[in-house]
Amino acid sequence: MQSRRMIGDENATDKVIVIALVSLLTISVVSVIAYVGLDEDLDEGASESVWIDPVVEIEDENHSHSDLLAHRLQTENMLLIDYHNLNCDGNVAPPAELDNVAGRPCFPEYKNVGPTPGDSSEISIEGNFLEDCEKKPDGTGGCYAYVSSYNQFEILDISEPNNIVLLSTYYAEIGRMIDIKVTPDNNWVLVNHELTNSDLDPIPQDDDANSGANRLDVIDVSDKMGPIKVAEWNNPPAGFHNQDLHIDCDWEDAPPIYAQEECHLFLYGADPYPEMVEGDSGVFYKGTQVFYVPLGFESWRPDINDEDQNTSREIIRWGGYSPEPETTCGGSLFNHDNVFHIHPITGQALLYISYWDAGLRIVDVSNPPPIPDPEGISWPQDNEVGRWLGCPSEADGWYGPNGGGHANMTPEEWGGSTGALNGNGWIHYAIPYDHLLCNGAAETDPVNTWDDECGTGPQDPVFGINWRHLTMIAPEYGTNTNHTGYIWTIDTTDPAKPFLLSKWKLPGESILPDGTVHEHHYIPGGYIYSPHNGDTGTNGHVYWTHYHAGNWVTDHSN
Helix, strand or coil: CEECCCCEECCEEEEEEEEEEEEECCEEEEEEEEEEECCCCCCHHHHCCCCCCCCCCCCECCECCCCHHHHCCCCCCEEEEEEECCCCCCCCCCCCCCCCCEEEECCHHHCCCCCCCCCCCEEEEEECHHHCCCECCCCCECEEEEEECECEEEEEECCCCCCCEEEEEEECCCCCECCEEECCCCCEEEEEECHHHCCCCCCCCCCCCCCCCCEEEEEECCCCCCCEEEEEEECCCCCCCEEEEEEECCCCCCCHHHHCCCCEEEEEEECCCCCCECCCCCCECCCEEEEEECCCCCCCCCCCCHHHCCCCECCEEEEEECCCHHHCCCCCCCCCEEEEEECCCCCCEEEEEECECCCEEEEECCCCCCCCCCCCCCCEHHHEEEEECCCCCCCCHHHCCCCCCCCCCCHHHHCHHHHHHCCCCCEEEEEECCCCEECCECCCCCHHHCCHHHCCCCCCCCCHHHCECEEEEEECCCCECCCCCCEEEEECCCCCCCEEEEEECCCCCEECCCCCEECCCCECCCCCCCCCCEEECCCCEEEEECHHHCEEEEECCC
């Protein structure tokens, strides 16, 4: 789940609208809007209520993980205000005559009635939240959620949070779209088709242009009722697990053939199996792969080039990155996720990359070279700005034993199966804050609400140092007999010198199968209580999903 912007109420900046995917094992996922007022005064009865730990590991005659009613637990300051089961038109798949490279419109009468299409995975939101999602006469504006649902993705209008409207769905026969990203202008979506599920979803032997694993697809969503694929990249053998995208309007070194374009689209793919041989080429590619999509946006639009509808344009591999082995302390280099972010202090275009036991990697992709470097020989391979992992990764300096770029663990404490048992390693997702924070305040908040130590803002000669940039990282475990995993808060104010501020885990204790009390919750199997994805909000609040354990909001303002 990733959102680029979340709005705080001007009269109560601690209230936010959260778009979340709430899932229970064996129960289909729905799109949900929850309203959170973390600092609201609770009524007298609520203030005396007893919080019940919703995390129960053992299934027996007293508890079933598939019993929905047994899991309708929440704190008093979170209220469900609407949901949608993603039923578009009463059909799980489009009719055979519909071109599979196009989406289809949805109808409101099917909201929250059967059938529910199935699983959902990731969600992105974009819109003019700071303008109350106002829709403009020229068709711009509004706030939208994009949900990847394995065989399809959905576009929902969330401009009125208590009235979610499903606008359209885009179906892919082979599917396995587990991640989705959208550009800030709400016009272009990037989805992946990953190899992981190919045994369950074999590549069909027909002529469907939208079928196939191992792919990145660019979708034109300027018409929210009719998304259309405009470009693709086929990437066997592994495909991509997650990805991000960026519109670059400041590419100084663009080659002459593309320099006439006002802006350029770059894609960032996370290949889960770095350094694998791609197909039969015999060429080794990096775990993080950068692509350029040429020809310009306007040339894609189907309303301008009707004859080219559903014709995929070329995507060019432009660069690559993988951690150098000597900068790790062993363990897996599995690349799970890339998140693109403009650093609010340095202005650098950065990738925040989750590299399992190699931890958080911060790589500068600000100015792509004029000549493609598809194997990542130097770009952006040579542009690693910073990193954070649990153990020292150099002999001295910031990443050495006496430096701050680690948690001073041994390789065994941090990585591999032994590290996982302690809630460490296996970094699966990273999310940087969009803005700087000072005790929870953002620059967009009214100045009279700032604490005194925030001064006049980040540029204050005395108090500017108190405005910090934070990045949250977390693991994912399929099974863990001892722990559910920590969410780590990393200070990335200086991206070249990240350091640990704090860590958090699911609160409460658990009961082991032998009946004894255990100090941590744990994961008996199937990712059931593992952290999955997170997002940032206002006032230093962070929202993180924990599979069957639901959604948790934590305060990172101090």
